[in-house]
Amino acid sequence: MLSYIEPVFRPPSEARSLILQVTNGCSWNNCTFCEMYTQEQKKFRPTKEEKVFSDIDIASRSVVPFEKVFLADGDAMALSMRKLTAILQEIRSKMPWVKRVSSYCLPRNLNKKSVEDLKQLKGLGLDILFVGCESGDDQVLEQVSKGETYASQKEALIKIKQAGLRSSVMILNGLGGVALTEQHAINSAKLMNECQPDYLSTLVVSFPTGEERFREGFKESWKPLDQTALFLELKCFISHLELHNTVFRSDHASNYLPLKGNLGADKAALLEKLEMALYHPDQVQLRQEWQRGL
Numbered sequence: 001m002l003s004y005i006e007p008v009f010r011p012p013s014e015a016r017s018l019i020l021q022v023t024n025g026c027s028w029n030n031c032t033f034c035e036m037y038t039q040e041q042k043k044f045r046p047t048k049e050e051k052v053f054s055d056i057d058i059a060s061r062s063v064v065p066f067e068k069v070f071l072a073d074g075d076a077m078a079l080s081m082r083k084l085t086a087i088l089q090e091i092r093s094k095m096p097w098v099k100r101v102s103s104y105c106l107p108r109n110l111n112k113k114s115v116e117d118l119k120q121l122k123g124l125g126l127d128i129l130f131v132g133c134e135s136g137d138d139q140v141l142e143q144v145s146k147g148e149t150y151a152s153q154k155e156a157l158i159k160i161k162q163a164g165l166r167s168s169v170m171i172l173n174g175l176g177g178v179a180l181t182e183q184h185a186i187n188s189a190k191l192m193n194e195c196q197p198d199y200l201s202t203l204v205v206s207f208p209t210g211e212e213r214f215r216e217g218f219k220e221s222w223k224p225l226d227q228t229a230l231f232l233e234l235k236c237f238i239s240h241l242e243l244h245n246t247v248f249r250s251d252h253a254s255n256y257l258p259l260k261g262n263l264g265a266d267k268a269a270l271l272e273k274l275e276m277a278l279y280h281p282d283q284v285q286l287r288q289e290w291q292r293g294l
Helices: 049-060 081-094 115-123 138-143 150-162 181-195 212-218 227-239 267-279
Strands: 018-021 068-072 100-104 126-134 166-173 199-204 246-249 260-263
Touching: 018 049, 049 081, 081 115, 115 126, 115 150, 126 150, 138 181, 138 212, 150 166, 150 181, 166 181, 166 227, 181 227, 199 227, 227 267, 260 267
Parallel strands: 018 068, 068 100, 100 126, 126 166, 166 199, 199 246
Antiparallel strands: 246 260
16 A cells, blocks of 8 residues: 555546655745645655655555546656656556556746657656646736746647647636736736646635635735636636647636536537526526535
């Protein structure tokens, strides 16, 4: 049995994947909206190579079937090319049936990796990188201490595409509050249009342990969006999207209105459903507060 430093997080699509903890925590860990790795035991560090190789060996003898491997925690791509190459080679050697390897990816993690580096990792089985952009607006990014800019995120996403890897991007609905809602929506859509991710999802920003840390970045200017304002922001975001073949999901438990489709084929249908939620809420199925969460 594998041992983990808890808590461990993964994207919803990795529910049936083997979770291989190659790092602990997040090397940045300053985003004011994120509480995933704030516990003392989650202080960032790479997992010792012998532990990773031992976990791969143990997993290779598992009776539980799996075809995907997710490299946890939040910062696997911060590892050096040497370490990533060794891990992927070990996975391929011990578990040749694995069809896909994935990980979270902070854009800054790709600063020191070339397109050729990423192509090499793809050749060893890496398939998809989950990128939490959160916003395409520089003011919002600064106020939530993301440590990224529109330009840095664009560079990383384009590098991923040039390497032939797939990207899954997440945008946080409501992240800029009332004051920045329009620029948050429009600039996030602009970033997506320039990068054309393979997958795009939206979650609603939420604070299970309180808003105090988050509000510090906005001073006193941040006011949360209510349900109607969240729908209007999402409508603005989708309206400005010009995507060619991106799988879109807004069905995470934090969302009031589950949405699924392909952008751009289903853009009109998605906007129509948002219109119904805004002006005829009795005719659509919305999540109640008790049904929402992370």
